[in-house]
Amino acid sequence: MNTPRSRSFVADLLDEGGLAALETLERATREERAALLQARKDLARRVHAGEDLGLLPETADIRTDPDWRVAPPPADLTYRLVELATPATAEAAKAALAVGADVWVADLEDMLVPTPDRLLAAQQVIEETAATRTGDPAPGVTTLMVRPRGLHLPEAHVLVDGTPASASVVDVLCFLARSGRRLVENGSGPYLYLPKLESWQEARWWGDLLTRAEELLGLPAGCTRVSILVETVQAAYQLEEILHTLRDRVTGLTAGRWDYVFSHLRTYGHRPEHALPDVASFTMNTRFLRTYTELIVRTCHRRGVQAIGGPISLSASGPFDESVAMTHARVHRDKAREAAQGFDGAWALHPALVPVVRAPFEVRDERAGSGAQERLRHRDESQPEVVVDAHALRDVSTLPGxxxxxxxxxxxxxxxxxxxxxxxxxxxxxxxxxxxxxxxxxxxxxxxxxxxxxxxxxxxxxxxxxxxxxxxxxxxxxxxxxxxxxxxxxxxxxxxxxxxxxxxxxxxxxxxxxxxxxxxxxxxxxxxxx
Known part of the structure; x- marks a missing residue:
């Protein structure tokens, strides 16, 4: 045990048993996490040397097996037309819960500055929200989900054996310790959004992390359910393997569209033929991004998973004037495209856009005469094998602009x-x-x-x-x-x-x-x- 130079914020969140569980969990997962981060570097070197990403021959049996499906979602994660993602702050929580989003994604990663005070306050806000959440799947009841920080991020304010702990471990353990049991007792459960996955091995690391955390905290086995943000080009080639690895926990795949473009640049940016035009000049209808989103939808339909569309970053604040009307029109067009494509719902980043995002999906369901549960039941029927067009996934030659x-x-x-x-x-x-x-x-x-x-x-x-x-x-x-x-x-x-x-x-x-x-x-x- 280290001698603290100052009081760690986790000491304000966890009792002695929780602190011991945190240390145990960090030690149990640290070596594999380091190996996974090294594997990322090794793959990046090979791609830099000319290798292209592609399907894994050794996992072909998983992709070609038509029979396996993921576990059915819990009742309060079957209706996900609108998921509002905001920082995990008290102000954002109040707005998210008042506006009637189906899911509030309390973000600890890209939207929250990870200072000790803010992380402490975020976990307290999450706990307060968890105390009011039930497993009621009715429209208008907002389900809580938490996005922890990614595998690559450390938590410098929590040292275990003199080394910064994994930010993922800290976020997950604190969430489960503070809020997990209350959510389970209320008929809901602790639900997570996993960011920045690059491989099925990383999915396995997350699954092992959750299994160990549940055991250490005395939570029911398998109570923690997850959705996955598809934010990397590496993961796009392993979607079925990732789903298979987490098949008892996973409930959805979400298109993290602009993080995906960043991942493409990070992977292939050194190649002149992969130079991108202005990001503002191309849309989700271009072949490069359309291939990515269609792959997500087809994979979800085949394996019984909900497909959630990505956010559009436009703000809609202020009085309803011409500029706000134009924003609403752009968001509506984007979500109508996703609804027609087969997505079950989509993210929003601003409370005022929740009804705008919802409308195209409601119209789609009304016309089809079915809701979320009917769509998922229908997908239990045989679905065609998903064919991955490896060339199209990396082909940016036709991007306009x-x-x-x-x-x-x-x-x-x-x-x-x-x-x-x-x-x-x-x-x-x-x-x-x-x-x-x-x-x-x-x-x-x-x-x-x-x-x-x-x-x-x-x-x-x-x-x-x-x-x-x-x-x-x-x-x-x-x-x-x-x-x-x-x-x-x-x-x-x-x-x-x-x-x-x-x-x-x-x-x-x-x-x-x-x-x-x-x-x-x-x-x-x-x-x-x-």
Missing amino acids: SATLTGMRTALRSSLTYLTGWLAGEGTLTISGHIEDFGTVELARMQLWQWMLHGERFAEGPTMSVRLFDRMLEDEIALLRRRGAREDLLQHAVRLLRDSVLAEEPPPFLCTLAYEALVSLEGTAGTSAA
């Missing part, structure tokens, strides 16, 4: 603005009418890096260069100074962004470096779990 100076400035401005705000504690920001979280920075900075690497020529004529980047960067620094940004935070943000864009090999996740900067600003390196 081009790289532009406007796109470059937008990416730079949103990244620098968000990073500065994030270091100040703001997990989500509305920038130019869009709700942005850390996924915004990851995608934008990778696109800037790719354009820099390949010396991309913009539609207006200039070529991407360090000189051009620095000139635009100075403009944005001056703008943020005029808006009153803290100089120390701004300089940290500038360094993080510039280093990641100009790096020969960009960091896989900028959030890990931003987290190190955040911890350094706090002036503490960490404490023990006790």
Whole structure:
């Protein structure tokens, strides 16, 4: 046991038994987690050397077996037309529960700045919400789900044997210890959204983590159910294997659309033929993204899983004027496409958009004369084998649009603005009418890096260069100074962004470096779990 330099926030969440369970769980899962993170690096090196991602020959039997299905969902996860994802804060919880979303996704990852105080408050808000949740599946009753931090993230404020614990372990153990039993007793259960999975082996790690946590905390075996965000190109080739691995727990697959584009850049960005145009220039109807979403839907239909569409990041705040009406129209079109494609529901990021997201799915179900339970029962019938078009999943050659100076400035401005705000504690920001979280920075900075690497020529004529980047960067620094940004935070943000864009090999996740900067600003390196 370490001697704490200061009191860890988990000591305010867990009793002695809970702290012991946390240490046991971290030690039991640490070695495999390290091996999985190394496997990610090894695969990235092979792809950099010319290998393409594809289906796994050794798991062909799972994909071709027509008979297996996942376990039926619990009653309060059968009706999921709208899932509202927000930071796990008291203000966001109040709005989410008042607006009538079917699911509230309390986010501990991309939307919450992971300081000890905010993580402590988030778990307390989740516990308060859990105390009021029941297993009632009726429309208007909001079901709680929690998105923990990903496999790659550490928790610097919780040391076990002198090493930072896995943020995933900390988030899951605290959630189950504080809220799991109450949710089970109320006829619901602890439900999670698993982020950033890249392989079926990672799915197995999560399954083992949950099994051990339930045993340590005395919870019913298998009570923790999960949905999976399909946010990586690696996972797209292993969807059936991931579902099979978690078949007793999994309830849904969700299209994490822009994280998926970021993953594509992170995987193939070094190849000139994979240079992307401005992200704003292409839609989900393009072949590259349509193939990805159709694969999710077909896989879900075959295996009895709910398919949930991804969020659109537009904000709808303020009085109902022409701009808000246009936002509603764009969101409605996007969700109507997903409903027609076969998705069961979709994410929303703003409470005001919940009824807009809901409408196309309700119309679809009314026309079909069926609801969620009927759709799932129908999928128990034989479904055709899912054919994975490996080439189409990585083919960006037909994406419309081009790289532009406007796109470059937008990416730079949103990244620098968000990073500065994030270091100040703001997990989500509305920038130019869009709700942005850390996924915004990851995608934008990778696109800037790719354009820099390949010396991309913009539609207006200039070529991407360090000189051009620095000139635009100075403009944005001056703008943020005029808006009153803290100089120390701004300089940290500038360094993080510039280093990641100009790096020969960009960091896989900028959030890990931003987290190190955040911890350094706090002036503490960490404490023990006790």
